Amino acid sequence: MFISDCRREFYDVIVSQRVLLLVASDVDALCACKILQALFQCDHVQYTLVPVSGWQELETAFLEHKDQFKYFVLINCGANVDLLEILQPEEDTFFFVCDSHRPINVVNVYNDTQVKLLVKQDDDLDVPTYDDIFRDEEDEEEDSENESDGLEPSEKRRRFEEDVIERTMKRRQRREWEARRREILFDYEQYEYHGTSSAMVMFDLAWIMSKDLNDMLWWAIVGLTDQWVQDKITQMKYVTDIGILQRHVSRHNHRNEDEENSLSIDCMRIAFEYDLRLALYQHWSLYESLCNTSYTSASLKLWSVQGQKRLQEFLADMGLPLRQVKQKFNSMDMSLKENLREMIEESANKFGMKDLRIQTFSIHFGFKNKFSASDIVYATVSLMENIEKEGPETTNFIKALDSLSRGNLDKLHQGLDLAKKQLRAIQQTVASCICTNLVISQGPFLYCSLMEGTPDVKLFSKPVSLCLLSKYLLKSFVCSTKNKRCKLLPLVMAAPMDVERGTVIMVGIPPETESSDKKNFFGRAFEKAADSTNSRTLHNHFDMSIIELKTEDRSKFLDALISLLS
């Protein structure tokens, strides 16, 4: 059931209860969780927070805690499957689901008592109407009971014939209805996509209650930027949501604009900016950032010798000395930095990079702390998927959660370093995949598989890193290939996950076109292909288009996928 009044139906209900927060491991979920935690602290709501990274963990966490809690808040997980079926909760258990995964499972939508969905109503959800998919079972039974005795035999027979006709009619109607229901559900569930970020939904809640702080606003921004960095939402949606947040930003940060009304330098300020689309450039050197940003490296085709030449030309065109470009951005000459953005943009236009400028936000506090929203996203993602230290995955979650608070600058800087490593690894892998022609057209889709033993392959056993890699790879591939048909194909990518258990992780991503609506049909396709071949797969991830698969089953699974999609 959708909640229309977040405050009355959600917050006022749980404010006097003990709540269990189940939070998925993605940056948007972390941000939403941060906002909710801050609200809970204001109101002394006792809660327990348990990180979950997949369906299995969600189930175990639920089983462990179901005796102690009645109210469960699920962040970025749980909307796209029938929750009551997989968790089998007691009648008096309530779920509040704040999830950006779409489509939302219809049972969740039409359950009036136990499942409450915190979803922004203006997203176009296109949920099928109740009558199309549910039908009360009782009206089938009633006719068998009103057999009335004591009538004339002829009367009885006529009655009986009428009954038979009526019943067959009903049965036919029912079959038609079922066929229609299947069709409607198929249309509805075919594509997987993402709705408004959970962090924004939570921020809206805080705002409605007049408890919104600048910090919460920042988390909402990071949540939205995460969706954009991961390419989960369309450019249109991003710009619209940025517009919404910008209104809040100017409401919160109007001070400091004139002399009289100034704030201390240590206070946090958020600013709306047209910034460069270069990853981490303020904490790196401009050169490294240009090389390791997917947009610039794909447009300049940096994996080839010509591409490297083009990069040199690009730098020369801007008139930036190599020595300056290769040193830390912070230490670059002030005179160069002053109108750097304009210079880069002007030259970028000549080199066919028209979208180098994006709308984003940045945060300042103190004299030397300035971060752009995407910096934080990259840092948090790489902290969350850090592979350096063995240990339970939840430790990474906790670290990533900590890095989002301003008090933990050292963790954030550690994250930034990891993010640089990650981006470099992605870029190198993309280059080697393209140079060695690892991306193969399978007909209905492109396929690329990373071998065991490739450098950094361990990094890509994690879902978010692998998704980032696939998106960068597809972008680069589209720029490099001359085959026009291939430009419109989606990509399936596989990487070894666990060598001992012999499993691979496989993701499918939608085609990379300008007008792409970011809708992904691989979730259902994977499911069907696995069913038809009896492959041993595991749909553990909250995104249906990420699966684990036994290595031996890979080829038959792919064959089934090809025949299914062509």
Add this chain to the structure above:
Amino acid sequence: MAGERAVGLVRELRGATGGNLPPFRAEGLRQALEEMRALYERNQADVSEAKSGRTDLIFLIRFRHCCLLRNQRCILAYLYDRLLRIRALRWEYGSVLPNTIQFHMSAEEVEWFSRYKKSLATYMRSVGGEEGLDLTQDIKPPKSLYIEVRCLRDYGEFEIDDGTTVLLKKNSQHFLPRWKCEQLIRQGVLEHILL
């Protein structure tokens, strides 16, 4: 060499930092006392000789006496410091000590601990009106009633005042009443998250 053993006891205690309580060295203590007795007896013998005119022995006697005093000081320091540590344990762990720590205490120390416990309890009952006042709570002035804590290791179920239980599992995070967490934080099960 005279005085080595007693100093060894003190040195060991000094090495155990962070308020840890090392095992009670009954044997070391006995040896130090033994040494003191030997010194004393030899002094006794020499004193009687010195009385009979051997004045050259006086320096030796003085030296031995200094050794005796030093040993005494070391042993007292050892025992007193251990008592201070045991007293601190009462505030840290509450009235029941974990077995590992009790194992490190001598019988006299256990006795002293229970007497200290009793007098502290009597005092706490006498102040703060009818129910008394638990002085071991809120050693630092609290800023809020509830605090955010993170679980550092699997602890199992933990019951709080209102009868509900919380499952403390590694890396889960909780927002709990401060007065219930304080002890677990001191024991290192929970970590207070400060932002």
